[in-house]
Amino acid sequence: MATTATAPTTKxxxxxxxxFNVEYGKVMMWYFLMSDAFTFGAFLISYGxxxxxxxxxxxxxxxxxxxxxxxxxxxxxxxxxxxxxxxLIISSVTMVLAVQAGHNMDKKGVVKNLIWxxxxxxxxxxxxxxxxxxxxxxxxWWGSNPFLNHDGTASSTNFTNYFFTITGFHGFHxxxxxxxxxxxxxxxxxxxxxxxxxxxxxxKAGLYWHFVDLxxxxxFTCFYLI
Amino acid sequence: MSHTAEHNEHAGGxxxxxxxxxxxxxxxxxxxxLIGFWMIDIPLTSVGLRMxxxxxxxxxxxxxxxxxxxxxxxxxxxxxxxxxxxxxxxxLFIWFIIAFLYDGNSFKNLRNTYDPYFKEQSTKKVxxxxxxxxxxxxxxxxxxxxAH
Numbered sequence: 001m002a003t004t005a006t007a008p009t010t011k012x013x014x015x016x017x018x019x020f021n022v023e024y025g026k027v028m029m030w031y032f033l034m035s036d037a038f039t040f041g042a043f044l045i046s047y048g049x050x051x052x053x054x055x056x057x058x059x060x061x062x063x064x065x066x067x068x069x070x071x072x073x074x075x076x077x078x079x080x081x082x083x084x085x086x087x088l089i090i091s092s093v094t095m096v097l098a099v100q101a102g103h104n105m106d107k108k109g110v111v112k113n114l115i116w117x118x119x120x121x122x123x124x125x126x127x128x129x130x131x132x133x134x135x136x137x138x139x140x141w142w143g144s145n146p147f148l149n150h151d152g153t154a155s156s157t158n159f160t161n162y163f164f165t166i167t168g169f170h171g172f173h174x175x176x177x178x179x180x181x182x183x184x185x186x187x188x189x190x191x192x193x194x195x196x197x198x199x200x201x202x203x204k205a206g207l208y209w210h211f212v213d214l215x216x217x218x219x220f221t222c223f224y225l226i
Numbered sequence: 227m228s229h230t231a232e233h234n235e236h237a238g239g240x241x242x243x244x245x246x247x248x249x250x251x252x253x254x255x256x257x258x259x260l261i262g263f264w265m266i267d268i269p270l271t272s273v274g275l276r277m278x279x280x281x282x283x284x285x286x287x288x289x290x291x292x293x294x295x296x297x298x299x300x301x302x303x304x305x306x307x308x309x310x311x312x313x314x315x316x317x318l319f320i321w322f323i324i325a326f327l328y329d330g331n332s333f334k335n336l337r338n339t340y341d342p343y344f345k346e347q348s349t350k351k352v353x354x355x356x357x358x359x360x361x362x363x364x365x366x367x368x369x370x371x372x373a374h
Binding site for chain 2: 031050056095
């Protein structure tokens, strides 16, 4: 066994030690997220293919220019969606802090940061609900597109179909993330993790939550910016 | 408890690192938004500049994705074996994106060349419809409904 001790980095698969050095659940969460990344990737690439095969496309600054409680006809492109983006980034930061508090067996820190993360998730979902409702009132829905292309030509329903499908699928992920975080919060408050002696489950919930934030980075860019 | 000890060992820079990455992500997002606001005033005819700015936004997006995965999801501090089993399959995306977008673009060019109806319909300017009249292409239909 002396050889393994002298050259530990080259003998990962030689037996006697864990080649990944993480527990089973975390490896499986990573593989689940990888498959989920392919699902979202397929959606976004399909959207890109259709967009590349069409002559015109609606201008996002024309479609997403509204803001809650603003007077009718106000022109504020990118403002509302940038608030949504920052909400999700900040909730991701509080999730990292919850995971770190878990490493230090700091129950109070875990509970506090999980509550902030859940509030961020609910705030994001509320923003999205408002936006969907607003667009629906303007006549946009699956199979119905009231907007013209940027160059003034007639637009197809591809734009609204992809927008509602992809942001809907992402919103459903945010919703599941909030549910998972609420379960983590209940388990932390009821001392389930203290009894186990570790907070490793928070780490897996954290991975899922960061993935949701990661997908929003792509959705935000593909639909609102370019 | 051995798990906890192992994780602390390669936990990275702690709270200081989290603050640093938060600042990076915020700054990158603000730059993206500034480019977005700039693009509103650039006419559609300057195709090259618009494409260049969109490319810049995509590069900033990839940087944000890297910081989230590497630091928030902690992948940078994992074993190289684990990093490889995740990153190598995702490299398929490089081919997916190039192949599918190229195919979409080629389909557009073929239709513009060989389908005059497609070309005519997609380059004809139309009047903006009034609020709520979505999907109703014939004016007669709207009047008929109003008469009822």
